[in-house]
Amino acid sequence: xEPVTLSINDKALTVPGGITVASAVLVSGASFFRxxxxxxxxxxxxGIGICFECRLKINGLAHRRSCQxxxxxxMKIETDEQN
Amino acid sequence: xxxxxxVIGAGIIGAACAESLSSEGLQVVVIDAxxxxxxxxTAAGMGHIVVMDDSNAQFALxxxxxxxxxxxxxxxxxxxxxxxxxxxxxxxGDEEMDEVRRKQAFYDGRGVQCExxxxxxxxxxxxxxxxxxxxxxxxxxxxxxxxPCATKFLIxxxxxxxxxxxxxxxxRVVSDDGVRLExxxxxxxxxxxxxxxxxxxxxxxxxxxxxxKGHLVITDRYPGFVSHQLVELGYLKSAHGNRQDSVAxxxxxxxxxxxxxGSSRQFGIDDDRIxxxxxxxxxxxxxxxxxxxxxxxxxxxxxGFRPATPDNLPYIGLCPEFKNVYLAAGHEGLGITTSLGTxxxxxxxxxxxxxxxxxxxxxxxxxxEQAANG
Amino acid sequence: xxxxxxxxxxxxxGPAGMAAxxxxxxxxxxxxxxxxxxxxxxxxxxxxxxxxxKSPEARELIRKLTSDRIELLNGxxxxxxxxxxxxxxxxxxxxxxxxxKKLIIATGARERFLPFPGWTLPNVFGAGxxxxxxxxxxxxxxxxxxxxxxxxxxxxxAEYLKAQGAKIVLIAEQxxxxxxxxxxxxxxxxxxxxxxxxxxxAKLLNVPYLTxxxxxxxxxxxxxxxxNLRRKAKHWRIECDxxxxxxxxxxxxxLASLLGCHIENKAVKVNxxxxxxxxxxxxxxxxxxxxxxxxxxxxxxxxGFAAVGEKQAALGLFPGRKKAQNFATALNQAFALRDELxxxxxxxxxxxxxxxxxxARLKPFDSWxxxxxxxxxxxxxxxxxxxxPAVEFVLGWKTDGVRPPIFPVSLxxxxxxxxx
Numbered sequence: 001x002e003p004v005t006l007s008i009n010d011k012a013l014t015v016p017g018g019i020t021v022a023s024a025v026l027v028s029g030a031s032f033f034r035x036x037x038x039x040x041x042x043x044x045x046x047g048i049g050i051c052f053e054c055r056l057k058i059n060g061l062a063h064r065r066s067c068q069x070x071x072x073x074x075m076k077i078e079t080d081e082q083n
Numbered sequence: 084x085x086x087x088x089x090v091i092g093a094g095i096i097g098a099a100c101a102e103s104l105s106s107e108g109l110q111v112v113v114i115d116a117x118x119x120x121x122x123x124x125t126a127a128g129m130g131h132i133v134v135m136d137d138s139n140a141q142f143a144l145x146x147x148x149x150x151x152x153x154x155x156x157x158x159x160x161x162x163x164x165x166x167x168x169x170x171x172x173x174x175x176g177d178e179e180m181d182e183v184r185r186k187q188a189f190y191d192g193r194g195v196q197c198e199x200x201x202x203x204x205x206x207x208x209x210x211x212x213x214x215x216x217x218x219x220x221x222x223x224x225x226x227x228x229x230x231p232c233a234t235k236f237l238i239x240x241x242x243x244x245x246x247x248x249x250x251x252x253x254x255r256v257v258s259d260d261g262v263r264l265e266x267x268x269x270x271x272x273x274x275x276x277x278x279x280x281x282x283x284x285x286x287x288x289x290x291x292x293x294x295x296k297g298h299l300v301i302t303d304r305y306p307g308f309v310s311h312q313l314v315e316l317g318y319l320k321s322a323h324g325n326r327q328d329s330v331a332x333x334x335x336x337x338x339x340x341x342x343x344x345g346s347s348r349q350f351g352i353d354d355d356r357i358x359x360x361x362x363x364x365x366x367x368x369x370x371x372x373x374x375x376x377x378x379x380x381x382x383x384x385x386x387g388f389r390p391a392t393p394d395n396l397p398y399i400g401l402c403p404e405f406k407n408v409y410l411a412a413g414h415e416g417l418g419i420t421t422s423l424g425t426x427x428x429x430x431x432x433x434x435x436x437x438x439x440x441x442x443x444x445x446x447x448x449x450x451x452e453q454a455a456n457g
Numbered sequence: 458x459x460x461x462x463x464x465x466x467x468x469x470x471g472p473a474g475m476a477a478x479x480x481x482x483x484x485x486x487x488x489x490x491x492x493x494x495x496x497x498x499x500x501x502x503x504x505x506x507x508x509x510x511k512s513p514e515a516r517e518l519i520r521k522l523t524s525d526r527i528e529l530l531n532g533x534x535x536x537x538x539x540x541x542x543x544x545x546x547x548x549x550x551x552x553x554x555x556x557x558k559k560l561i562i563a564t565g566a567r568e569r570f571l572p573f574p575g576w577t578l579p580n581v582f583g584a585g586x587x588x589x590x591x592x593x594x595x596x597x598x599x600x601x602x603x604x605x606x607x608x609x610x611x612x613x614x615a616e617y618l619k620a621q622g623a624k625i626v627l628i629a630e631q632x633x634x635x636x637x638x639x640x641x642x643x644x645x646x647x648x649x650x651x652x653x654x655x656x657x658x659a660k661l662l663n664v665p666y667l668t669x670x671x672x673x674x675x676x677x678x679x680x681x682x683x684x685n686l687r688r689k690a691k692h693w694r695i696e697c698d699x700x701x702x703x704x705x706x707x708x709x710x711x712l713a714s715l716l717g718c719h720i721e722n723k724a725v726k727v728n729x730x731x732x733x734x735x736x737x738x739x740x741x742x743x744x745x746x747x748x749x750x751x752x753x754x755x756x757x758x759x760x761g762f763a764a765v766g767e768k769q770a771a772l773g774l775f776p777g778r779k780k781a782q783n784f785a786t787a788l789n790q791a792f793a794l795r796d797e798l799x800x801x802x803x804x805x806x807x808x809x810x811x812x813x814x815x816x817a818r819l820k821p822f823d824s825w826x827x828x829x830x831x832x833x834x835x836x837x838x839x840x841x842x843x844x845x846p847a848v849e850f851v852l853g854w855k856t857d858g859v860r861p862p863i864f865p866v867s868l869x870x871x872x873x874x875x876x877x
Contacts, residue, residue: 001507018507019594026595031579031680037304037339038813041679043579045810045843047589048501049494050567052811052838052865063303063380063838067593070496119827126830162831231830300871303838344868357861359537359545363874370872377869382838384871385860 006075009082021066021077022047022054032081033066041081086112086247088433089262089272091254091286093117094125095230095419096411097278098237099426105244107430112270113238113246114262116253116282121234124280124418127387129299129335129343130230131312132420133170134222136189137319140396140444145417146195147440148424153224155423159236164229164338170312171200171208172220173332173372179316180217187220197222211308211375227312227335230419254279257286259407274433275408281390283412289403290447292413294388296349298362303380306340315372321348322395322416330365332372342379344369346416348389355386391415399425399445400432409433410447458875459553463490463528465764466544466557468535468712471500472518472750473742473757474563479521480761481561487765490528490555492535492546494864498522500565501585502750506592530555535712536870537861545874547866552873559737559764562713562725563757566706566743569846571606571794572808572816573801575675575684576702584614584703591621598622600698603684605629605672607792608705609749616660618701626695628661629670629686631704632792637668640791643784650784673801675700705792707846708744714859722746723849730771731760739764748785755781799851808851809844811837816851825854838865 001017008028015024022044025033032041034055044054049068057078058064066077088104090097093115105111117123132152134145156165174180183199190197200208201218208221242248253265261271277283284290315332322331333346347365349358362384369376392398392413402408409432411425424440431438464485467478470493478491491498497505503515510516523529530553533546539554546553568583575581582590584606591597602623604615607630615625630637644650670688675681683696710718713725719734720726724746731739741760742753755778762771802808804817812833822828825835825848834848835841835856840863841848845856862871 016594020590023590023594026590033579036577036810036813040577040813041579042577042810043680044582044590045570045586046568046583047586047593048504048567050839050842051586055838061378062305067590119822119824119830122826122830235831300868302868303865357537359539359861359871359874360876363872364876366868366872369868377867377872379868380838380865381862381868381871382840382865383836383860384862 004071004073004075006071006073006077008077009079015071017071019071021056021058021069021071021075024071025056025066025077025079030079030081033079035080085271086110087273088112088276089114089270089274090276090278091115091257091262092278092280092282093120093234093238093248093250094123094278094280095121095234095237095422096280096414096425097276098234098241099422100276100278100411100429101241101246102237102244103426103430104433105241105246107434111241111246112249112272113241114249114252114254114264114270116251118251120238120250121231124387124389125234126231127297127299127385128230128416128419129333129345130228130233130419131170131335132226132228133312133417134190134195134225135417136186137322137395138444140441141417142193143440144421144424144445146193148421149224151423151427152226152228152420156226159228159233162229162232163236164227164232166227166338167224168227168311168336169221169223170225170314171205172222173205173212173313173315174217174219175315176217182316183218183220190222195222196224209309209311209313211373212313213372213374216372221311225312227337228419229337254286257408259405273407276411276429277402277408278411280412280418281388283390283410290398290410290412291393292390293350294353295391295415296347296352296355297345297387297389297416298347298357298365298384299387300344300362300366300381300384301337302342302344303382304340305342305379308375308379309334309336309342309373311336313372318346321346328361330361330368332368334369334373341382342376344376355388357384357386389415389418396444397421397425398447399428399442400447402447458873459551460556460875461490461553462556464488464558465490465561466555466559467491467561467563468544469493469500469563469565469742470495470498470531471563471565471742471753472502472515473565473753473760474500474561475518475522476754476757477561477563477741477761477764478527479518480758481765482527484762484767484770485765488528490530490557491522492530492533492555494532494534496532498529498531501589504589504592507594534864534866536864536866538715539874547870552870554875560739561760561764562733562738562740562744563742564709564712564744566708566747567842568703569705569707570843571704571798571801571850572806572847573672573674574803574806575677575681577807577810578675578677578681579679580677580681580698581675581700581702584610584701586703587699587701588614588617591618596621597699599624601626601696602699602701603627603629603695603697605684605700605702606704607631607794608703609788609792610703610705612657612661614701615664616657619660619664625664626697627686628664628666629672630666630668631671631795631798632668633795634668636791636793640787643787671795671798671801672700672702704794704798706743706747708747710744711859711863713740713744715861715863729775730763730768731756732763746785747789748782749788752778752781752785794850802851808847809834809837811839811844819848819852825856826858828854840865
């Protein structure tokens with residue numbers, strides 16, 4: 001599949017096409033996906049879309065389970081690491 | 084130590100009564116068929132503490148009770164999540180704005196802080212409301228509480244005042260001398276308070292308490308999406324409604340950032356399962372005011388049964404046909420709000436003190452009149 | 458809202474669901490619909506890798522599935538029911554109401570997670586979880602990985618990760634050596650499995666596999682740095698990049714519970730024709746009890762035949778099912794959870810990850826319902842799927858009560874319901 005260019009926290013990244021957003025974020029070296037309700041760092045756990053730990057803001061829409069979303073060209077991905 | 088007063092029901096009403104009576108030094112025993120407190124109708128509600136002007140009596144009770152809540156607020160634990168988010172009664176068009184002005188005059192004359200919002204100031208207060216709504220009334224001292232924890236707080240306080248808690252015990256019969264449980268045990272007391280909500284009618288066949296089923300939905304966390312409890316003016320029509328199923332826009336921000344969405348009313352239904360048709364109607368109604376809700380993730384939905392009386396006012400006071408049995412039931416959708424006021428009124432009545440508000444409108448004797456007028 | 462109707466509705470597109478649909482289709486011209494929330498069929502065990510399924514057995518079943526006139530509904534999540542014979546699904550094109558005559562529930566299983574200090578650190582994954590993420594495109598080349606927990610899955614995951622270039626530092630199996638060896642020797646009765654096992658062992662030469670061994674805690678600041686292990690009296694620490702830790706599987710019984718099927722020991726009770734306590738509602742595969750892929754395939758086929766009235770054909774599969782069931786029983790016995798795992802979590806360890814509720818806050822309660830209301834444990838978006846099994850094992854509470862939506866859906870989907 002064609003590689004895809006997207007941004008993670010405003011940093012551009014090119015990744016293989018057909019992979020999940022969760023994998024793309026992990027491949028970029030980040031492991032801090034979201035802050036838990038008491039502020040601790042969290043990343044994916046179950047890999048199959050039932051734990052909700054991998055939630056990220058994708059193209060402005062919050063709480064998307066990144067392990068269930070395939071990367072697309074121009075995608076804007078925001079993790080909680082910057083907050 | 085034998086108890087003097089039995090409170091039947093460990094929901095918000097029973098809990099408030101137990102706390103109030105025990106803090107006056109009375110020996111209280113609280114009895115509930117459930118194995119935990121506040122798990123019935125209490126758990127299902129929104130926890131909205133709101134002044135209502137549906138009638139003078141309702142206003143008096145809600146305003147009095149809201150004052151008691153605001154006084155209690157600093158003592159509640161963090162888990163009670165008490166928030167002064169205020170209510171905005173939303174007017175969709177000019178006719179409803181007339182109603183807003185009427186409400187404002189009513190409240191203003193009675194010392195309730197409120198402010199009329201026009202279309203622009205409404206959108207400034209709540210940017211996610213759709214354009215084109217005529218305005219609203221902001222009642223800033225209304226609040227929101229996480230009522231399961233508040234109920235437990237009140238029970239815990241009652242217990243630390245010496246009250247006893249008998250959970251998992253169903254009451255079978257009530258008499259002037261005490262209560263008999265289903266397992267045969269008889270608890271002798273001097274006075275009894277029936278605060279059993281939707282179960283109260285079983286203990287005194289004459290009570291006309293009907294169940295009004297409601298649905299609620301809660302979303303994932305979207306902090307800042309909404310800041311006040313938003314209620315459409317049509318809510319009152321729904322709450323008063325005759326026998327028809329109805330929905331009304333009613334949205335609440337929780338401290339967690341989750342959004343709680345209501346409300347629906349259905350009659351004559353015993354089935355507590357989710358009805359997707361009315362739930363769908365309720366959610367659609369909400370979109371008419373806040374279109375941005377569409378994309379939010381709904382995490383849980385549930386139902387609850389409001390205990391309602393024929394005139395929508397609770398029964399608070401001595402029960403007809405009894406000398407020592409009092410009623411504190413039938414609060415419909417205002418149980419959380421009016422719990423503290425109800426408890427204080429009953430405490431005053433039991434201790435032979437004049438209650439702080441006129442409680443004739445809540446007299447259980449009035450039901451006899453209603454039956455006569457039938 | 459979109460209303461469709463079908464004769465046989467199969468919920469779940471894993472081995473059991475596919476076998477049920479294909480089995481039914483081979484015996485009838487009635488309309489068959491299969492629905493799955495993933496973009497491709499295969500379920501968890503045959504999860505597609507970058508869109509492609511690897512297993513030849515799976516590919517064959519998918520070929521049959523797609524060549525028949527079976528209606529395929531991918532990317533559709535069942536969330537509730539409109540009435541006794543109509544389910545509601547969230548799809549990309551609005552809510553679908555699916556009316557059925559017969560229903561086959563094949564909703565599979567999920568990993569069981571048990572809490573221990575540090576289990577919420579980023580880079581602590583499930584065992585199947587890490588495998589799923591790698592299949593989704595995560596690279597693990599040269600990553601130091603500890604695989605831990607319990608079950609045959611650990612070996613499969615370790616082999617898979619090793620083939621992707623990872624350095625598997627250790628496989629830590631909590632079950633005692635005797636139990637595992639008993640299971641392995643039992644495999645002699647299942648020749649196919651012996652071959653699999655030998656092949657697996659060969660691939661995993663040079664990877665330490667310790668029984669009686671479990672994770673005591675995970676360490677790290679903003680991400681995993683090291684794990685602390687225990688084996689009998691020995692404690693030691695291993696630095697690693699990833700931890701893949703899972704404790705066998707739990708049945709997905711949410712849909713069956715919602716419909717009112719009789720549940721026993723957290724599994725759906727079925728008769729010999731895979732029929733539940735509700736007439737016309739069948740259940741096959743892991744929701745009836747964890748048993749592995751062979752059993753799921755047979756049960757699916759039996760349910761498919763039974764649902765279309767082909768009892769004779771179903772009867773023919775009973776001996777094969779019995780054999781597969783024996784294997785499943787041996788599997789579950791070999792990898793039963795040891796008591797020590799109940800005490801790994803300390804007071805500060807989070808049990809509910811969605812709402813950050815630590816064990817200390819749960820201890821004062823004696824039931825799931827009151828703990829939920831007072832602490833919000835289980836009220837988050839995972840709807841108790843992660844913390845529920847943990848709470849059952851660690852605190853012994855019964856986690857009952859299922860309400861729709863049985864999976865979070867958008868408010869839009871909830872609103873898209875016809876009034877009639």
